[in-house]
Amino acid sequence: MDKTNQWQKEIDYLEAIISKMPLLKTIKWGTSVYTLNNQNVIGVSGFKSYVGLWFYKGVFLSDKKKLLINAQEGVTKSLRQMRFKSINEIDEAVLIDYITEAIEIEKAGLTIPKTKKEYKIPTLLLQAFEENKDLELAFLQFAKYKQNDFIEYIDSAKQEKTKIDRLEKIKPMILSNIGLNDKFKK
Incomplete structure (x- = not known):
């Protein structure tokens, strides 16, 4: 103040x-x-x-x-x-x-049109899908915005070790059909 x-x-x-x-x-x-x-x-x-x-x-x-x-x-x-x-x-x-x-x-009424951010599935997650097809099927069941939440969560990490840790953290969530931010969307 x-x-x-x-x-x-x-x-x-x-x-x-x-x-x-x-x-x-x-x-x-x-x-x-x-x-x-x-x-x-x-x-x-x-x-x-x-x-x-x-x-x-x-x-x-x-x-x-x-x-x-x-x-x-x-x-x-x-x-x-x-x-x-x-x-x-x-x-x-x-x-x-x-x-x-x-x-x-x-x-x-002038406005800047909103642009949708295009998300690309990270290589780490694609590799995890190759190793576990159930993981990929479960991921594809999520709405696009929830898929994007997972993708951004991994991609936003700067270090490779952090990306791997985050991937390991979200695998059980994906398999259990729990979105990354579901606990905040009640």
């Missing part, structure tokens, strides 16, 4: 600007999020070294002033962020332009 309190003046100023727009203020994830028709448009929060103003569909903004950044390149697809280190960096007229455009984007 100390990190956000140091930015209270900047946050208050940003929220005063946003409040002039036809957006509804809500609190999500412990911070201010402004919505239009129950869709997130803008969020405001203080961080250790800056105040962030993020646009949930910022990828569609024209960004004429080149103020937007992708905070997690390669991970974040749509979200774009503006960062401020002092109240003097905040230009109300520029923000109004960006927010107006963000509202129009939301009204237009």
Whole structure:
């Protein structure tokens, strides 16, 4: 909380600007999020070294002033962020332009289409299927998303030893028709 309190003046100023727009203020994830028709448009929060103003569909903004950044390149697809280190960096007229455009984007219903991740069965698991056909038959009985859970569980391990350990752990689960995350899906 100390990190956000140091930015209270900047946050208050940003929220005063946003409040002039036809957006509804809500609190999500412990911070201010402004919505239009129950869709997130803008969020405001203080961080250790800056105040962030993020646009949930910022990828569609024209960004004429080149103020937007992708905070997690390669991970974040749509979200774009503006960062401020002092109240003097905040230009109300520029923000109004960006927010107006963000509202129009939301009204237009623009979204990035979701892409399905393609999963390839790891060699270790294929070898296990060759050794035990019952294992393969049991695996194929699972819904695709549950198969993907097992595949990702093995693939996400960095070391070969960990991959082997994980495979050994899931073999009895597969044979017993228990999905990797079933205990969490009650």
